[in-house]
Amino acid sequence: MKYRAVAMQRPGGPEVLALVELERQRPAAGQVLLRQLAAGVNYIDVQHRTGRYPIARYPAVIGMEAVGMVEEVGTGVTECKPGDRVAYSTPPAGAYAEWRVMPSHRLVPVPASLDDALAGGSFLRGLTAQYLVKRTFPVASGHAIVVHAAAGGVGQILCQWAKYLGATVIGTVGSEQKVALARECGCDLVLVNGRDDVPARVREATAGAGADVVYDSIGPATFEASLASLKSRGLLVTFGTASGPLPPLDLFRLNQMGSLFVTSAGLFDYTKERKELLERASDYFDALARGIVRVAVQHRYRLGEAAQAHAELQGRRTTGPIVLIP
Numbered sequence: 001m002k003y004r005a006v007a008m009q010r011p012g013g014p015e016v017l018a019l020v021e022l023e024r025q026r027p028a029a030g031q032v033l034l035r036q037l038a039a040g041v042n043y044i045d046v047q048h049r050t051g052r053y054p055i056a057r058y059p060a061v062i063g064m065e066a067v068g069m070v071e072e073v074g075t076g077v078t079e080c081k082p083g084d085r086v087a088y089s090t091p092p093a094g095a096y097a098e099w100r101v102m103p104s105h106r107l108v109p110v111p112a113s114l115d116d117a118l119a120g121g122s123f124l125r126g127l128t129a130q131y132l133v134k135r136t137f138p139v140a141s142g143h144a145i146v147v148h149a150a151a152g153g154v155g156q157i158l159c160q161w162a163k164y165l166g167a168t169v170i171g172t173v174g175s176e177q178k179v180a181l182a183r184e185c186g187c188d189l190v191l192v193n194g195r196d197d198v199p200a201r202v203r204e205a206t207a208g209a210g211a212d213v214v215y216d217s218i219g220p221a222t223f224e225a226s227l228a229s230l231k232s233r234g235l236l237v238t239f240g241t242a243s244g245p246l247p248p249l250d251l252f253r254l255n256q257m258g259s260l261f262v263t264s265a266g267l268f269d270y271t272k273e274r275k276e277l278l279e280r281a282s283d284y285f286d287a288l289a290r291g292i293v294r295v296a297v298q299h300r301y302r303l304g305e306a307a308q309a310h311a312e313l314q315g316r317r318t319t320g321p322i323v324l325i326p
């Protein structure tokens, strides 16, 4: 039986994303066949599409997260059964599709209270915000933190959660139009990149000290300002490169700037073990249920409109989750 998916024959602009028909597979041992209900469009998909994160083989179906209904399970599957609604946020890529076979140990049960679009469009971003505020740097009362792209998908969740944990949250955005949204997400101060002197304003807001941690998903455009915004022994968490590849860093500069720490963090290293994956998922779902973080899905597209979704995300015109509804 055939199903539809969004595949690309080569790296390139949004136009390389096209609908194709593929043959449905049966699940092998340890695998599950999913009827996909909503697939998230994330910035990592843009990096896959452009070839900045290389793809081994073409044609390639991209997409790292979705929510789906379990239709059939292979032998030895214990994590779920037919009729369960589950989410995933994991390699290998291939989520932009009506059907998909996935390894069962990467699937997480979804609470009934979450609708398909919210679960399928915010799971990856929610897990990311979770490990960033709980594990990479455990945010607590008294911390001053900087979050770049504060009105973006990850940024909105990160800001709300850090505010709930008691931090002073300084967000940055790329334009005036996004300031109000960043404020609604808990930012005590919102700076506009390109307009404001970010390090100077961060020091002003922290009695000269600087921030305990800067979460930077933008990359080269903000990297120097991020380092210069930190307090002595502060931590720069780079976790994305929306503005391009990062330059090399002379480690001795960290000594000269105040014995700074830098890490380049990736979700899949924080969710490798199933136990850790389930704990982070449960913490995110709980944060949604308790209203600690509120996530509105404003951007919905049909599977065949994936190119448009990519153009909007890359053009900085989206705020929050983007979903493809197969």
Ligand SMILES: NC(=O)c1ccc[n+]([C@@H]2O[C@H](COP(=O)([O-])OP(=O)(O)OC[C@H]3O[C@@H](n4cnc5c(N)ncnc54)[C@H](OP(=O)(O)O)[C@@H]3O)[C@@H](O)[C@H]2O)c1
Binding pocket: 041, 042, 043, 044, 124, 125, 128, 149, 150, 151, 152, 153, 154, 155, 172, 173, 174, 175, 178, 217, 218, 221, 239, 240, 241, 242, 243, 244, 265, 266, 267, 268, 313, 314, 315, 316, 317, 318, 319, 320
């Ligand atoms: N390492 C991990 O574990 C992990 C996991 C998930 C996501 N990420 C990263 O986190 C970031 C946010 O992901 P997301 O999917 O939620 O996207 P998003 O934040 O909704 O969109 C990206 C935002 O980055 C900002 N930006 C700044 N310079 C840009 C440029 N040159 N081109 C495009 N955007 C630019 C824009 O906000 P402004 O207009 O306000 O500047 C844009 O809206 C991405 O960099 C992604 O790769 C990392």
